[in-house]
Amino acid sequence: MSRKVLVLLSEHGYWGEELLGPLTHFDQRGYEVVFATPTGGRAHALPPSMDPDYVDPPLGRSVTTPEVAKLVSELDESDRLDNPLDISAVVPDRPYVSDDDYLHALEAYNRALDRLAEHIDAFDTMLIVGGSGPIVDLANNGRVHALILGFLKAGKPVAAECYGVACLAFARDWEDRKSIIWGKHVTGHCKEYDYKDGTGFLGTDFTMGPPPYPLEYILRDATGPDGRYHGNFGKETSVIVDYPFITGRSTPDSFLTGQKIVETLEDGLRRFGW
Template sequence: METKNILMLLTAHRYMEDTQSETGVWLGEFTDPYYIFLDAGCKVTLVTIQGGEPPIDPMSKLTEHITASNRRFLADKEAQFHLQNTLALQNVIPDPFDGLFIPGGHGPLWDLARSLESGRLILEFYKQRKPIAALCHGPAAFLMAAKLDPSFLLGKKVTSFTNTEEALVARKNNIPYELETVLKARGAEFTSATLPFTAHVEIDGDLITGQNPLSARQTATSLLERIAEKEASLGF
């Protein structure tokens, strides 16, 4: 079987608003999918808008948030090197890749949502009919894509970190907007789990979204399954 190439687009935004709290990539939302892709034999490429090392949300390093994949990452010098040396977005094109994965952390609300390069990359993946998965606050990256092409989110079933979850983590006053609200305003059909902080993944064609960190593994697995389905339909 041919090796699959997965591009992971990470936030590099560090600071919340009106507080000393920092944000960045939520560690488990990166490490859980990263190792699912590696263990499936995929090649994974990491990219941020400017390149280099993105910040990790300090809260995601706390004991209660440490996952098996986080511990694996802390012992994985090669993975740490790749995270410290992400490619710059301007140097990346979709052509070599089979799928795109966008982890969360609150950071995407700022940088990925406002980046023309990010929006264009997502639209190019979509035009090439390559699956795109985004997790938690990762779907904020869809907002620029929807600004460039208003049909992108129109009528699409998506999920993300919900307004209820935002209130429960007490960061509601330190973010520029609530993602659930804005996705709905862009025409998306928003879905979520009945209970906050339980796993929920929504699949609408080539768009795959996960609600929260507990949805990370299922979101990554769903991306791989969608890639396999598309290849099977083409007779690969």
């Protein structure tokens, strides 16, 4: 049975290995992969993620091998990421309450979500790739949240890596506003891995110091008393499967994240890593 995966990428830079790792597993299995970005712009890898000599400040060492750097550069320079799906063109934007004729606009919005469900039916899962870029255009993107909710409503697993996991914390039903990962076990970029200075984004004219929010704290709060955030700091890898979610902590976990997505789809994996 052929599988189809929707891969969401930031237009402000993704970390190369966090795409390469899962994509390698998808390609090995012959999955069809559709790339998508918030406005249809072409995604690019963050330059440090293609540089084996770049020393990651929190870890004090390179996190990119020469082999991975080469493969990421080849992928980034290829035409494979050209012409991504434009999320803004296929996922409706919820109207403001202050908009004219709000009631009818909301009804139209919900009809559009019903039509979106027909597109989601064609996919088996979705993956949100990490890096600093998702902080800018994915984490608090209402259309991305609607897409995630659509996959969950359809009973399909959702995967996210690194700062892409923030999308799961913020995706909430409009009525109860409770995070979809409430009561779940997840991992994501831990506090120890945060930069003190130099968080950069492609396509912007600024570089900030630390990330604007500590993802670990948000995930700890979003999972609630019956769930848990697992940082696994000091361990080489951290990937958590608590179905329907597959989450990867950061760069070193990318290939394992891809493996667990495949095992979730092919072998019925429902729990891993905790």
